[in-house]
Amino acid sequence: MSKDIKIKKGLDIKLVGEADKTVEQAIVSNFCTIRPEDFHSVIPKLIAKEGTRVKAGDVLFYNKDIEAMKFVSPVSGEIVEIERGPRRRIDAIKIQADKPQSHKDFGKFNMNSDAASTKAHLLASGCWAFIKQRPYDVIANPEKSPKSIFISGLSTAPLAADLDFVLAGKEEALQAAVSALSKLTEGQVHIGVGSNNSPLASMNDATIHNVSGPHPAGNVGTHINKLDPVNKGETVWTVNAQDLVVIGELLLTGKFNAERIVALAGSSVKKPRYFKTIIGSEVATMIYDNGVEKGGNDRIISGNVLSGKQLKPDGSLGFYDNVLTVIPEGDDYEFFGWNKPVFNKISTSRAFTFSWLNPKKKYELNTNTNGEHRAFVVTGSYEKVFPLDIYPMQILKACKYEDLDEMEALGMYEVAPEDFALTEFICVSKQPHQDIIRKGLDLMLKEIG
Structure with missing residues (x-):
């Protein structure tokens, strides 16, 4: 079987405000x-x-x-x-x-230790929180053994951090984490990379896959579906690429170093670039020193624009996030917006929209949904941007009417809310797809476990 993953279905959303590849130390958060x-x-x-x-x-x-x-x-x-x-x-x-930081010393880990010792060390040090599982998209149950582990070394989401850039120079920590994780599964550690220049492309104790195509090619859910789908009774684990650095440094140095390189991006940011900060830090120290107007009509998002979480101005960086996005709030209304040619928005439909004429154009979009919530309309558009071998409309409806047997049969065990971010973006019915999937997963976790 080919190691390459080539995705044709999907949609690249090109937005104004991509972070320049320069890193600065963020103002130390109080x-x-x-x-x-x-x-x-x-x-x-x-x-x-x-x-x-x-x-x-x-x-x-x-x-x-x-x-x-x-x-x-x-x-x-x-x-x-x-x-x-x-x-x-x-x-x-x-x-x-504190201004001068102090760390608890967990001791340098013996990399020749067995799986049980590795697992116990990660649990005690707090690094287990970085390991998630499918099904249910929750922190992995350490009492179960995964059939494989997946890591995505590229992010194709709009304005996402460039992982090749933020991971550069961290090869030693990355290798330590990958080697440790490989002991926790009888299967393989699968790593998807976008190019051979990726720091993850040279990892030992793992199978490397070259990934290409539009978003969501970088989603770990896409890799699972193409390489090792999850059936009932099976488990796979996933780890974010940048979280590998925290795990690796813990193993090598004995210190839990929560430092993270975060991309500050979005059309409301005058100087988008990267910052060194710490998980959970105040976002105001990065945002308001970079041209974002205080009290302005902007939305601050911890994460990407498709699946991130809205923050208040005094909010803090999410535990798993490596991008802060700031875009205009879309609380305005367009007169006859539904009945005139549109040149400044992206759409998969060619009705009144012309984004397909210029596929490389970058757009300055806001948060306006351009419509209101209504019943599902069957248009066949979801399948155009959904590369998983799953019926998106059917699985969403099964979640709505809480049919556990149908959810199982349709492949609910291997999906996460982020896999439905694109279908939510193009949905003419303005249905909250990610919320529907999250509630469906929670129901299965409660009823099936």
């Missing part, structure tokens, strides 16, 4: 915030209390269902606030960071 909602399905049991001083790597909370699964502080400092929601749910843990 506060760092960890939100348990980033770890879907985890019920946190708090260990650290308000007023407690912690080092980077000290445990903040653990998973109630799997007590060995620890979640640690990315910085050293004092816990100044525990934000709680309804029924005393833990919404956020806010840490006032």
